[in-house]
Amino acid sequence: MRSCLIVSVVALVLALAGSSAFADAIDQSQVTQDTGVRVSATRLLCQTFTAGSSGNLEKVSLWFSAAADELYPATISVVGTTNGVPNAGSPLWTGYFANLAKGWFDVNTSSTAPFLTAGTVYGIKLVVTDTVVGDPDDLWNVALTGNPYPRGSLLENRGNGWVPVTIGGVAKPDADAAFRTYMLTALPGDADLDGVVGVSDYLTLKEHFGMTGASWSDCDFNGDTVVDRADLAILSDNFGASRANGGIPTPEPATLSLLAIGALALIRRRA
Numbered sequence: 001m002r003s004c005l006i007v008s009v010v011a012l013v014l015a016l017a018g019s020s021a022f023a024d025a026i027d028q029s030q031v032t033q034d035t036g037v038r039v040s041a042t043r044l045l046c047q048t049f050t051a052g053s054s055g056n057l058e059k060v061s062l063w064f065s066a067a068a069d070e071l072y073p074a075t076i077s078v079v080g081t082t083n084g085v086p087n088a089g090s091p092l093w094t095g096y097f098a099n100l101a102k103g104w105f106d107v108n109t110s111s112t113a114p115f116l117t118a119g120t121v122y123g124i125k126l127v128v129t130d131t132v133v134g135d136p137d138d139l140w141n142v143a144l145t146g147n148p149y150p151r152g153s154l155l156e157n158r159g160n161g162w163v164p165v166t167i168g169g170v171a172k173p174d175a176d177a178a179f180r181t182y183m184l185t186a187l188p189g190d191a192d193l194d195g196v197v198g199v200s201d202y203l204t205l206k207e208h209f210g211m212t213g214a215s216w217s218d219c220d221f222n223g224d225t226v227v228d229r230a231d232l233a234i235l236s237d238n239f240g241a242s243r244a245n246g247g248i249p250t251p252e253p254a255t256l257s258l259l260a261i262g263a264l265a266l267i268r269r270r271a
């Protein structure tokens with residue numbers, strides 16, 4: 001009973017300590033530009049990217065160039081991919097914009113802040129409603145050659161599926177659009193994303209130890225889809241870290257010993 005009380009008190013203290021947030025930081029970035037690529041209702045564009053860290057996507061920025069009267073309503077989405085190509089299903093995030101603006105155009109995705117997993121490929125998809133043939137369209141600035149962003153590519157879809165962007169009918173597989181992604185990186189070991197690596201995360205790991213096909217919320221912190229000792233080590237090493245204390249592990253002694261006893265039992269039981 002006494003240890004239950006200690007665990008509850010520690011969990012409460014850690015939960016309160018995690019109430020402030022880290023600032024979002026640039027996770028992926030491609031800023032090289034040598035031309036603008038048109039996007040229209042009959043030509044969708046998608047720049048794929050590989051998340052560098054696991055966490056919540058707070059913002060994406062795209063670089064547009066066109067005269068003000070050439071900027072048309074757009075839908076910008078963040079999508080999952082299969083074999084490097086955007087999924088047809090529901091986007092992870094989507095927003096409608098009556099007007100775009102020249103230069104870096106910020107898209108605030110924090111309304112739902114989709115969780116991205118390090119090493120996984122996603123896409124930023126751009127769809128506009130301009131159907132006027134011959135009218136200047138929105139221009140997403142790109143680098144056409146040199147593959148400045150090796151962990152993704154610029155794709156187009158003219159109604160026949162996603163392929164590398166084409167210019168004058170020539171495929172440009174080394175093209176990349178100008179974009180940035182901003183993430184609120186998750187604390188290693190914070191399965192429930194409450195900003196604290198604490199008892200609730202440990203209990204989740206204990207419950208899911210040995211699980212396959214796992215994701216971050218199941219306590220797969222290293223992205224190998226298995227919950228095992230490696231994930232336990234990550235959680236243990238970061239126990240007590242919170243956004244409030246700058247992510248520094250600060251185990252409370254009583255909790256640490258409880259965690260150690262539990263972890264030993266866990267390993268023995270599943271060995």
Ligand SMILES: [Ca+2]
Pocket residue numbers: 147148149150151152153154173174175176
């Ligand atoms: Ca590329």
Ligand SMILES: [Ca+2]
Pocket residue numbers: 189190191192193194195196197198200201
């Ligand atoms: Ca947590």
Ligand SMILES: [Ca+2]
Pocket residue numbers: 219220221222223224225226227228230231
């Ligand atoms: Ca794992």
